[in-house]
Amino acid sequence: MRVLVVGAGVGGLAIANGLLGKGHDVHVYEHAEALRTTGAGITVWSNGTAALRELGVDIEQLGRPLRSLRSLADSGRLLWEADLDEVTEKLGSPTVQIPRRTLISAMAAALPAERLHFDRRCVAVAEHPDHVEVTFADGGVATGDLLIGADGQRSVVRKEVLGGDPAKLTGWASWQGLTRSELPVAYGHQTLNIAGRNAHCGLIPTGDGLLHWWFDMPWQEGDPVLGVAELREHFRGWPDPVDRLLASVTDDDLGFFPHIRHKVPQVWGGARSTLLGDAVHAMPPAVAQAANQTMEDAWLLTQYLGDVEGAPADLLRAYERERRPRALKVSRTALFTSAQRRTPIQRLAVFPKWLATRSQVATLRAGSNVLRALTPPRPGISMA
Known part of the structure; x- marks a missing residue:
């Protein structure tokens, strides 16, 4: 056909x-x-x-094989961790x-x-x-x-x-980027998710020193689109390496995506x-x-x-x-x-x-x- x-x-x-x-x-x-x-x-x-x-x-x-998925609270408390090597073994395909x-x-x-x-x-x-x-x-x-x-x-x-x-919009949006990074997380095999109330972020090694990072917050049509300076203020004091990541990126690195x-x-x-x-x-x-x-x-x-x-x-x-x-x-x-x-x-x-x-x-x-x-x-x- x-x-x-x-x-x-x-x-x-x-x-x-x-x-x-x-x-x-x-x-x-x-x-x-x-x-x-x-x-x-x-x-x-x-x-x-x-x-x-x-x-x-x-x-x-x-790409970069992922072997662990770790979730923290914004206080640094471990919420859970999944072994992605075991997931690969059970499902027959990697992440x-x-x-x-x-x-x-x-x-x-x-x-x-x-x-x-x-x-x-x-x-x-x-x-x-x-x-x-x-x-x-x-x-x-x-x-x-x-x-x-x-x-x-x-x-x-x-x-x-x-x-x-x-x-339709869901009321949330992501600010994200893919940048070269000297942070150790960029050279590992672990996804790090950090959860706060009304804010989440994540860091994922993507190979060759690239780090995919994202920040999710509530957002409605008509709300301002934040820049890096506002993200630094909002996520100040979150678990390492969030502060160091935000210190290393600029507005030119930001992509903005409303959730639908x-x-x-x-x-x-x-x-x-x-x-x-x-x-x-x-x-x-x-x-x-x-x-x-x-x-x-x-x-x-x-x-x-x-x-x-x-x-x-x-x-x-x-x-x-x-x-x-x-x-x-x-x-x-x-x-x-x-x-x-x-x-x-x-x-x-x-x-x-x-x-x-x-x-x-x-x-x-x-x-x-x-x-x-x-x-x-x-x-x-x-x-x-």
């Missing part, structure tokens, strides 16, 4: 790799003039690395931190250059009994058998085929179209699963479209029916986790390492289609 993909981000490039591997004629259309390699780091959990590996993209040597630009470049490099079309902004979609058409801002038209909307939270494809409301969430619809497309990733289930980053859920989408859709004998609409709806419960579960968990960040920190429980590790395994599996298919649960691990 000739498959049109709108969007050359993580989801668009992932599905293109998967479907080309199944023998489909795939073309990716991107509104920008080149690959969009901005952004900070991406934590690719066991479900994401498994999905990418199945799609033909192995990132294990391109890797990787710069977004490296991930995007690797997925694009795996595709023949003629499959990527830049400066093609989708403005309209028309579905017909035997084909689908995409119209671009320059007046050009592309025709195919199927259309996949991978064009992010402001998806034109979603608007064209489903209508409905755009993603889509209502996940029952049906994700038309007779010859569907959606994946942020186009259908944008979610706040509280559980760091947005990109991983996108990779899950691409993997499962590739499995269904490997059966080229089925009617397109039947294959697409089957993909959506199987994928939606997992994506919805993760989206709800992300929203709940974000809301819980207003809980007074002294009320947060302390968990033993074995329980935090087991919880991480169960949580990843519960929101994953690929892990459930590739690694059957061991006795004693919840499949909720």
